[in-house]
Amino acid sequence: MEVKPFVKWAGGKSQLLPQIGNLYPDELGRSIQKYAEPFVGGGAVLFDILSKYNLESVFINDVNKELINVYRIVQSDSESLIDALKELRNRFLSADEPFRKEFFYEKRARFNELKDQSELGVESAALLIFLNKTCFNGLYRVNGKGHFNVPFNNAKNPSVLDEKNIKEIAKKLQNAIICCGDYKKSAEFIDDKTFVYFDPPYRPLNRTSSFTAYSQEGFSDSDQIELSRFFAFVTEKGAKAVLSNSDPKGQNEDDLFFDHLYSRYSIQRVGATRMINSKGEKRGSVSELIVCNFCKS
Ligand SMILES: C[S@@+](CC[C@H](N)C(=O)[O-])C[C@H]1O[C@@H](n2cnc3c(N)ncnc32)[C@H](O)[C@@H]1O
Numbered sequence: 001m002e003v004k005p006f007v008k009w010a011g012g013k014s015q016l017l018p019q020i021g022n023l024y025p026d027e028l029g030r031s032i033q034k035y036a037e038p039f040v041g042g043g044a045v046l047f048d049i050l051s052k053y054n055l056e057s058v059f060i061n062d063v064n065k066e067l068i069n070v071y072r073i074v075q076s077d078s079e080s081l082i083d084a085l086k087e088l089r090n091r092f093l094s095a096d097e098p099f100r101k102e103f104f105y106e107k108r109a110r111f112n113e114l115k116d117q118s119e120l121g122v123e124s125a126a127l128l129i130f131l132n133k134t135c136f137n138g139l140y141r142v143n144g145k146g147h148f149n150v151p152f153n154n155a156k157n158p159s160v161l162d163e164k165n166i167k168e169i170a171k172k173l174q175n176a177i178i179c180c181g182d183y184k185k186s187a188e189f190i191d192d193k194t195f196v197y198f199d200p201p202y203r204p205l206n207r208t209s210s211f212t213a214y215s216q217e218g219f220s221d222s223d224q225i226e227l228s229r230f231f232a233f234v235t236e237k238g239a240k241a242v243l244s245n246s247d248p249k250g251q252n253e254d255d256l257f258f259d260h261l262y263s264r265y266s267i268q269r270v271g272a273t274r275m276i277n278s279k280g281e282k283r284g285s286v287s288e289l290i291v292c293n294f295c296k297s
Helices: 014-021 044-052 065-093 097-116 122-134 163-172 221-236 257-261
Strands: 034-037 057-062 177-180 194-198 240-246 266-275 283-292
Touching (some): 014 240, 044 194, 057 065, 221 240
Parallel strands (some): 034 194, 057 177, 194 240
Antiparallel strands (some): 240 283
């Protein structure tokens, strides 16, 4: 059965699935068996792969503790998560607008309180999904204190709970290794049988587009350089790897930052419509690049 992301995530790759899906290494009828996604976010590619293949082992990781808590709760206690989401949904949907707004801000404060106390469990997981479905643009963004700060979105009938999807994900992730921390934690898992998809934070195309604060820690150019070394390391190990990022050439023809970093590999440039500022006004077709260590250029 098909599964899909349970949250909307900045930089989510649903729109790039046709292009990335073309690169899945399942040639000659040999299907993908081991899959690693070290910057999993909302997991658009993960869920596409889980829908298409019966994997023997899966490794996912993200630096965002609250997000990884949701994956872990889906894996270990999906029934309690569904119950908690039902309760939030029923209270929210049965109320009128002023109460809905108040309820949202109350739950946002509670989520941040749990975050401050590092109390991660079913409540935090349900709140993250609830807030993601009822906040403006369905995004996850934190302020300097690390507090989730996206405002309320007055959607009429937000779909807070997709019970079937959560149950099916729980089955498919039953044996997955779910890690929280730096992407390099995937080093041990990755071997010559692994397909790895890297989707790091975008290199900002300009100063104002760097709003994607998934966590307090940013991702600088030197982090991008270090990641390219890690990409070379997994290539040495014999893994098949694909990496995507924003294409700086879309803004500045002379910016060859990624062309230099990944000069040894195939680089494709593809168009993607994505939101490039927090107000959601500037949606446009920007170019993305996809690096592949096993594709013919
Ligand atoms: C572009 S998003 C991934 C989006 C994902 N492909 C999707 O479809 O939703 C990048 C992710 O990297 C995570 N991240 C940032 N720095 C990281 C690091 N050093 N190690 C692991 N994950 C990191 C962020 O929390 C964010 O979820």
